Amino acid sequence: MEALQTKELQLICKKISWRILPLIVLMFCLSMLDRTNISFVKTHIEIDAGISATAYALGAGIFFIGYALFEIPSNLLLHKLGAKLWLSRIMISWGLVTMAMIFIQGEQSFYILRFLLGVAEAGFSPGVILYLSYFFPAIYRSKAYGIYQMGVPIALVFGSIVSGAILDYMPEIYFKNWQWMFIIQGGFTIIVGIFCFVYLDSHPKNAKWLNVNEKQILLSHLEFDNHKVQDYSIKETFVKLVVWKFVFVYFCIQLSVYGVLFYLPSKIAEILQLNVGFKVGLLNALPWIFVFFALPLLTSLADKMRSWNLYAIFLLLLASVSMIASAFVSNLALFLFFMSLAAIGFIVIQPIFWNLPTQVLKGKSAATAIGLIGSLGNLGGFVAPNLKAYIEKLYGTQLGLIVLALIALLGVLMLIHVKMTLKLDKGQYNGFKD
Numbered sequence: 001m002e003a004l005q006t007k008e009l010q011l012i013c014k015k016i017s018w019r020i021l022p023l024i025v026l027m028f029c030l031s032m033l034d035r036t037n038i039s040f041v042k043t044h045i046e047i048d049a050g051i052s053a054t055a056y057a058l059g060a061g062i063f064f065i066g067y068a069l070f071e072i073p074s075n076l077l078l079h080k081l082g083a084k085l086w087l088s089r090i091m092i093s094w095g096l097v098t099m100a101m102i103f104i105q106g107e108q109s110f111y112i113l114r115f116l117l118g119v120a121e122a123g124f125s126p127g128v129i130l131y132l133s134y135f136f137p138a139i140y141r142s143k144a145y146g147i148y149q150m151g152v153p154i155a156l157v158f159g160s161i162v163s164g165a166i167l168d169y170m171p172e173i174y175f176k177n178w179q180w181m182f183i184i185q186g187g188f189t190i191i192v193g194i195f196c197f198v199y200l201d202s203h204p205k206n207a208k209w210l211n212v213n214e215k216q217i218l219l220s221h222l223e224f225d226n227h228k229v230q231d232y233s234i235k236e237t238f239v240k241l242v243v244w245k246f247v248f249v250y251f252c253i254q255l256s257v258y259g260v261l262f263y264l265p266s267k268i269a270e271i272l273q274l275n276v277g278f279k280v281g282l283l284n285a286l287p288w289i290f291v292f293f294a295l296p297l298l299t300s301l302a303d304k305m306r307s308w309n310l311y312a313i314f315l316l317l318l319a320s321v322s323m324i325a326s327a328f329v330s331n332l333a334l335f336l337f338f339m340s341l342a343a344i345g346f347i348v349i350q351p352i353f354w355n356l357p358t359q360v361l362k363g364k365s366a367a368t369a370i371g372l373i374g375s376l377g378n379l380g381g382f383v384a385p386n387l388k389a390y391i392e393k394l395y396g397t398q399l400g401l402i403v404l405a406l407i408a409l410l411g412v413l414m415l416i417h418v419k420m421t422l423k424l425d426k427g428q429y430n431g432f433k434d
Contacts, residue, residue, distance in 0.1 A: 009221055012214050013140045019209060020135065021147045023192075023199060024128060027091060028151030030189045031124055033159040034098045035063060035117065037185060039265050040163040040281070041178040045104055048176065055107040057389040059114045061258075061382035066118025068382075071375030072368060074123025075130060079367035082202030083131040090127070091193030093120035098186030102179040126374035130367055133358045134203055137221040141358060142308060145351030146299025152347050153288035153295065159185075160265070160288075164281020237365040243372060245418055246357045249312075250377025252411025253353065256319050256346045258381040259388055259404035264339065271332050283332075287340040294344045299351050308355045309419040315352065317412045319345025323405035327398050346408075356418070 038045070038060060045051050051059070078086040097117045104110050128148060136144040163181055170177040201207040204218055237243060265284045274280060302311040319342045326338035357373060358366065388400035 008214075008217055009137065010140075012210070012218050013136060013144075015210070015214070016135050016204075016218075017144065017147065019207075020200065021144065023196065024132070024148050025151045025154065026192060027087070027196065028125070028128065028148055029155040029159075030091070030151075030185070030192060031094070031121060032152050032155035033163075033185055034094055034189060035121065036156075036261050037098075037159065037163055037181060038101075038114075039261065039263070040160075040167060041181065042266055044167070044176070044178040045110070048178070049104045049106055049110065051104075051107055051110055054389060054393075055110065057385040059107070059110045060385045062111055063114045063118040063121075064378045064380075064382035066115040066120075067122045068118075068375040068379050070119050070122035071126060071378070072371035075126050075367045075371030075374070078123060078127040078130065082206075083127065084197060084200045084202045087124065087127060087131070087200065088193050088197035090121060090124045091196060092190050094124075095186045095189030095193060096120070098189060099183055101182040101186070102175060122375070123371065126370040129354050129358065129374075130370050131202075133366065134222075135218075137218075137224075138355065138359055139303060139306070142299045142303045142352050142355045143296070145354050146295045146348070149299075149347060149351045150292065150295055153292040153343075156261075156288040157285040157292065160281040160284040161278070162281075164278040164284075168278045237368045238372070240369070242360065242418075242422065243357070243369045245414055246369075246373050247376045249316075249353065249411045249414050249418070250373050251380045251383075252408045252414070253316065253346060253349060254378050254380030255384045255404055256316075256323060256342070256380075256408040258384040259401060260323070260339065260342060260346070263385075263388070267335075268332070271330065271335065283336065286336055287343040290340045291343050291347045295348050295351070298344075298348045302352050302355075308352050309415060309422075311352050312349050312356070313412055313415045313419065315345045315349035316408060316415065317345070318342070319349070320405045320408040320412065323408070324402055327401045327405075356422075360422070 038056075042056055046053070046056065074086070074090070094117055097113060097120045101113050101117075104113060129145065132144050132148065133141065163185075166181045166184065167177050170180045172180075175183065201209075204210060204215055204222075207215070210218070264287075265280055268283050269280045272280065272283075298311065298315070302308050305311075322338045322342035322345060326335055326342065329335050329338065354370075357369060384404055388404060391403050392400040
């Protein structure tokens with residue numbers, strides 16, 4: 001009977017995947033595109049809007065201040081109001097702010113709009129993590145998170161090409177080409193947000209496309225996953241040491257991610273001695289093509305082996321070492337090779353990482369802790385460009401990326417500590433404890 005249920009559960013999860021994950025991937029793709037597309041217009045806004053390189057670093061990072069401040073309230077509202085309404089609201093809001101980026105007139109307006117973009121998008125990624133935990137049992141969760149994370153390489157492959165093409169070939173009718181980039185990408189986000197409200201279901205109980213038997217089997221497995229986990233109050237969740245360990249690891253991950261994302265196109269252009277455009281966009285897409293193939297493979301292996309913590313250690317270590325290596329090469333092919341390895345490390349780790357806290361959290365405590373991990377961890381995206389710019393100003397361009405990579409190594413050490421203390425691999429976890 002148990003084997004039959006497992007087979008049935010596999011078919012149910014496959015049905016759920018085909019129903020909701022394509023839209024979730026598209027949503028995340030637009031999220032990544034709308035928060036990182038300024039990397040393509042760095043030179044344009046420095047010239048047209050009079051923004052310095054230091055101001056660009058601050059504006060790139062200030063997004064994460066707005067994101068952090070409103071992350072936990074946003075996640076609690078998603079848990080209360082449902083993903084159908086709340087994820088749609090988030091998308092429409094950030095689409096409108098993205099379009100408003102055309103009004104950048106100087107450093108102050110740049111800071112304000114980047115901050116508002118973070119406020120608008122707050123709660124999206126942790127909200128999706130929480131939402132998928134409602135539909136997928138733990139043994140299928142990393143794969144689901146991995147498919148969701150496919151939005152990153154898709155955004156950075158096709159987004160790189162589309163953004164580069166707009167900057168090179170879009171006629172400057174009424175607006176400059178960099179302004180058209182924000183209008184087109186923000187407008188499409190709004191359309192998808194409206195569709196999200198019509199299409200998504202907030203919980204398996206509301207899903208009319210699952211029959212009564214499918215719902216019963218799915219909900220029984222989800223309940224089994226949760227039977228060792230208590231639903232702590234918001235206050236109790238805040239003082240759990242294990243939650244803060246996950247915050248630190250996620251901060252180190254995001255530090256490595258955005259240390260690369262905001263500067264990769266301009267670094268390629270610098271090596272080639274070109275302006276950022278279509279050719280640079282094509283080359284910028286290469287690392288993310290490798291990520292596209294690595295994501296489903298490695299997340300499936302992590303689920304199959306139930307070795308999420310071990311895979312997370314390896315991937316963050318790969319990202320850190322590769323970032324250090326890339327700082328010492330000036331050859332374009334070698335630089336792209338190391339950046340591809342780094343991208344595989346710091347992108348593939350994310351869906352595998354999220355399987356760790358969602359094994360020990362549920363209900364309101366899950367919404368609170370995932371929001372806390374996401375908000376404070378994402379401050380790595382604020383620290384990365386500003387710390388990198390500060391170090392490079394004092395000690396030269398090579399050392400900035402190395403410092404970020406060394407901080408990521410601290411995340412590796414924390415993951416090793418988590419593995420030794422919590423035993424989340426192989427289903428050995430025995431309750432929420434510090």
